[in-house]
Amino acid sequence: MLDKSSAITFVDALLEVAKKKGTFEQVEKDLDLVCNVIIKFDNFRKILFHPSVTRDEKKKLIKKVFGEAVSDLTRNFLNLLVDRRNEGILEFIPEIYREAIDEKKGVLKAKVQTVIPLTGERLNTLKKRLDKLTGKMVEIEAVQDSNILGGMVIQIGNRMVDGSVANRLKNLKTRLMEVRTA
Numbered sequence: 001m002l003d004k005s006s007a008i009t010f011v012d013a014l015l016e017v018a019k020k021k022g023t024f025e026q027v028e029k030d031l032d033l034v035c036n037v038i039i040k041f042d043n044f045r046k047i048l049f050h051p052s053v054t055r056d057e058k059k060k061l062i063k064k065v066f067g068e069a070v071s072d073l074t075r076n077f078l079n080l081l082v083d084r085r086n087e088g089i090l091e092f093i094p095e096i097y098r099e100a101i102d103e104k105k106g107v108l109k110a111k112v113q114t115v116i117p118l119t120g121e122r123l124n125t126l127k128k129r130l131d132k133l134t135g136k137m138v139e140i141e142a143v144q145d146s147n148i149l150g151g152m153v154i155q156i157g158n159r160m161v162d163g164s165v166a167n168r169l170k171n172l173k174t175r176l177m178e179v180r181t182a
Contacts, residue, residue: 004096007089011096014077015104023071024104030074031097037065038090048087058082106136111143113153113164118142130156 011031018027038045047053047061062078070078081087102109110130112118118126123142130138134156145153148164155161 004092007092007096010089011100015100018073023073026071027074028101030070031093033069035093055082108134108136108138108156110138111141111155113143113145113148115146115148115150117144
């Protein structure tokens with residue numbers, strides 16, 4: 001069973017080679033195509049991941065599906081995964097490659113939850129503040145969530161700032177319960 005960390009290693013290595021060869025943008029487009037095929041065509045994924053399908057059959061399938069639509073580097077990468085019986089990591093590629101590309105470009109993804117829609121000037125102001133705080137370009141996914149009651153919850157990667165009214169009320173309740181039992 002392959003885990004996400006081995007997929008990250010493979011994708012990082014591919015992107016590093018692509019950068020050295022000056023084909024970074026092409027490989028980015030290739031991986032986007034591979035991701036779309038994996039997501040949209042369940043039969044392709046089933047055949048590629050099936051243990052009883054031989055390596056040669058899988059390589060022929062890759063050549064038939066992608067042909068000249070992807071670079072030699074990307075095709076060789078896919079064939080390497082098949083040769084090493086690591087084609088299972090392709091399931092992680094849609095998520096991982098986008099994260100790796102964003103990291104190399106200095107882009108961070110942020111999820112911001114608010115009760116009222118975050119649009120226009122408020123969104124631009126928040127984006128500028130997050131850009132300044134992180135030192136990187138921040139792409140914001142604004143989500144409306146009435147459960148937070150007010151305020152805002154910001155999540156960037158595995159860091160979270162919870163400034164919601166619901167969280168403040170929960171903390172207040174905890175402190176009151178501690179005082180009551182003391």
